[in-house]
Amino acid sequence: MTPLHSFPPAPGARIISLGGYQPGNVVTNDDLAAQVDTSDEWIRSRVGIISRRFAGPDESVADMAVVAGGKALAGSGLAPADIDLVIVASCSAEAPIPNASAIVAHRLGIGAPGAYDLNAACAGFCYALANAADAVRAGTARHVLVIGSEKMTAWIDPHDRSTCIIFADGAGAAVVGPVADGEPAGIGPVVWGSAGDLAAKIGIPDRHSYMYQEGQAVFRWATTAMHPIAIQACERAGVAVSDLSAFVPHQANLRIVEAIARRLGVPRERVADDIVHAGNTSSASIPLALARMTERGDLKSGSPALLLGFGAGMCYAAQVITVP
Amino acid sequence: MTEQEILAGLGEIVEEIAGVPADEVTPNKSFVDDLDIDSLSMVEIAVAAQDKFGVEIPDDQLKDLTTVQDVVNYVAKNAQNSE
Numbered sequence: 001m002t003p004l005h006s007f008p009p010a011p012g013a014r015i016i017s018l019g020g021y022q023p024g025n026v027v028t029n030d031d032l033a034a035q036v037d038t039s040d041e042w043i044r045s046r047v048g049i050i051s052r053r054f055a056g057p058d059e060s061v062a063d064m065a066v067v068a069g070g071k072a073l074a075g076s077g078l079a080p081a082d083i084d085l086v087i088v089a090s091c092s093a094e095a096p097i098p099n100a101s102a103i104v105a106h107r108l109g110i111g112a113p114g115a116y117d118l119n120a121a122c123a124g125f126c127y128a129l130a131n132a133a134d135a136v137r138a139g140t141a142r143h144v145l146v147i148g149s150e151k152m153t154a155w156i157d158p159h160d161r162s163t164c165i166i167f168a169d170g171a172g173a174a175v176v177g178p179v180a181d182g183e184p185a186g187i188g189p190v191v192w193g194s195a196g197d198l199a200a201k202i203g204i205p206d207r208h209s210y211m212y213q214e215g216q217a218v219f220r221w222a223t224t225a226m227h228p229i230a231i232q233a234c235e236r237a238g239v240a241v242s243d244l245s246a247f248v249p250h251q252a253n254l255r256i257v258e259a260i261a262r263r264l265g266v267p268r269e270r271v272a273d274d275i276v277h278a279g280n281t282s283s284a285s286i287p288l289a290l291a292r293m294t295e296r297g298d299l300k301s302g303s304p305a306l307l308l309g310f311g312a313g314m315c316y317a318a319q320v321i322t323v324p
Numbered sequence: 325m326t327e328q329e330i331l332a333g334l335g336e337i338v339e340e341i342a343g344v345p346a347d348e349v350t351p352n353k354s355f356v357d358d359l360d361i362d363s364l365s366m367v368e369i370a371v372a373a374q375d376k377f378g379v380e381i382p383d384d385q386l387k388d389l390t391t392v393q394d395v396v397n398y399v400a401k402n403a404q405n406s407e
Contacts, residue, residue, distance in 0.1 A: 046362065216383050220367045255364050 006084070007142045010178030013133035014186025015324045016078070016143075019071025019173045020291030021064050022053040022278060029165070036161040043165045048254020052168035052279025055151050059169075061093045062100040065149035066107045068171035068287070073108060076175040078143060080109040083175070085141035087132060088117045089124030089148045089283040091312065092155055104147065114141065121202070122250045122311025123192070124148055124283030125172070126319060129307070130190035132176040147173040148283035157210035166253065167211075168279030172287025186322035188237030188304075191229050195221070195314040202312035213312075222256045222310055227263040230308045233318035237304070241265055245303035245323065246293065250310055251275035251285035260308070282311065299323045325403050330377065330396045337372045341365055351393040359392075369395075379403050 028051045029040035043049055055064065065088050073080065088101040101115035120127040125148035132144035149171035156167050179186055198221060202213040226249075234241055247266040249257050251274050261271040274289035281288060286307055293299045303323050310316040335346030342361050355361040361369070370381040373395070379402045381389070389395045 046364065214383075216363055216367050216386075219364050220371065220383065223368065224371055253364075259368065 007139040009139040010136050011181055012179040012183070012185025012187070013136040013176050014179050015321055016175045016177050017072050017075030017324055018287060018291040018294055019068045019073070019075060020171070020288040021067040021071065022170045022288070023055040023059055023064065025054045025056060026051050027054050027168075032165055036159055036164060038161045038165055046255070047166055048257075048273070048275055049165065049279050050276050052277070053170060054153050055169040059151070061088075061090050061149045061151050062103045062107070064151070064169065064171035065100055065104045065147045065173070068149065068173040068284075068291075069104055069145050069147045070108055071291075072173035072175045073145060076143075076177075078175065078177075081111060082143050083110045083113055083145050085114040085132070085135055085144040086110060087128040087144065087146050089120065089128040089146070090117055090150055091119045091121045091124065091282055092150045092152050093117065094151070094154065100149065105145075108145075110145070120283070120309070120315040120317070121313055122252065122280075122282045122285070123309035123313070123315040123317045125286045126190065126307050126309035126317035127192065127315070129174065129176065129187060129321075130192065130317060130319060133185075133187040136176060136178050142178065144176040145173065146176055146287075147171060148285070148287050150282040150284045152211075152280070152282055155204055155211045160210065162215060163211060163213065166280045168281050170278060170281040170284045170288050172284045172289075172291050174287055174290075184322075186324075188233065188239070188320035190317055190319045191232040191236060192315075192317035193229070194316070195225070198314045199312070201314065219253070219256060221314060222252060223259040223263070226308060226310050226316060227260050229316055229318050230260070230264055230306060233308070233320055234306060237320035239304045239320050243304060244270060244306050244320075245300055246270050246272060246298070246305040247308070248272040248286055248289050248293070248305055249308040251278060251289060252280055252311065283309070294323065325377065325400065327396055327400055330399050331392070333376050334373065334392065334395060334399075337369055337376060341368045341372060349392055351391070351396065353392050354390055355392070356390065373399060377403055
């Protein structure tokens with residue numbers, strides 16, 4: 001009988017390092033007001049965004065994933081050969097075949113890892129992080145590169161003001177590895193699920209169409225159904241909400257972020273508001289925010305932070321992580 | 325629940341969510357035009373009203389409730405039906 005796993009099972013998994021990437025093209029609210037009927041004041045008050053970044057015409061989901069993934073890999077101190085599995089969470093790839101993850105792995109010099117793309121829309125990074133932690137615990141991988149990368153603008157109608165002011169492009173990444181024996185897990189139990197009965201609230205009707213969403217319905221769902229999921233994730237990790245150093249929810253809309261935080265009872269200064277200068281980058285928003293907050297020194301290494309992804313599907317996932 | 329009680333409760337909700345003083349929340353005011361409340365705040369008000377009065381206001385009903393009196397009437401009617 002051959003062993004069931006490639007590596008020794010680990011007692012737990014942790015995030016070793018993070019990396020983020022935003023394209024160079026800064027798009028302000030005034031830029032958007034020049035093409036659709038909107039204004040800086042209107043956008044700030046409705047969604048809380050001041051500026052966002054758009055990828056260049058030839059810049060792909062894989063291109064952005066390579067940059068963010070490369071930064072996370074460099075920060076981990078590991079060699080490319082140490083990575084056994086690459087997961088790219090995305091819902092905006094140019095085409096479903098080939099998958100982005102194998103291309104990204106190859107371009108980062110990671111030889112022949114397991115590689116798959118995962119689509120849980122804006123919850124994708126939290127889903128991928130949970131899968132990565134499970135793989136490390138089970139011993140099917142020792143080190144995993146998890147990336148959320150999105151070119152949302154490829155699927156957004158630049159003349160639809162209900163979506164073009166919100167969505168943007170970018171990528172964020174994390175290297176996941178085992179904790180040492182006796183150390184507590186750095187990626188807590190995931191609480192995930194979906195509400196397929198509401199799936200028609202956000203979608204892309206067919207390959208020739210742009211994305212649409214029913215803003216009010218999504219807002220109601222996110223502001224009423226998500227805080228109980230976040231609380232469960234804290235309970236399963238054995239962490240009190242008051243002990244969290246940060247709450248990093250998907251950066252959907254600042255109004256949603258603030259409403260969920262209020263219901264959770266997390267003080268505003270501990271809540272990620274990366275959307276202000278990044279827009280809604282779907283599965284990239286959480287790792288992008290985390291990477292920026294750690295770079296800025298906003299997050300204390302070793303402290304617990306709560307992640308909460310939610311979006312189309314309607315899929316959601318939450319877990320408490322230890323800040324690397 | 326009297327209409328006065330609903331109006332007072334709604335005033336508290338609007339003050340908490342939109343920062344509009346409760347005494348300005350009078351029956352003939354329009355949420356959008358007079359109180360400067362947008363569609364997302366209306367959803368928050370509907371959710372808070374459900375918690376407070378036990379009456380659900382779905383999105384497709386919410387869009388037709390333009391004045392404070394409309395919401396008071398809706399809550400009064402549906403609270404009665406559920407009793």
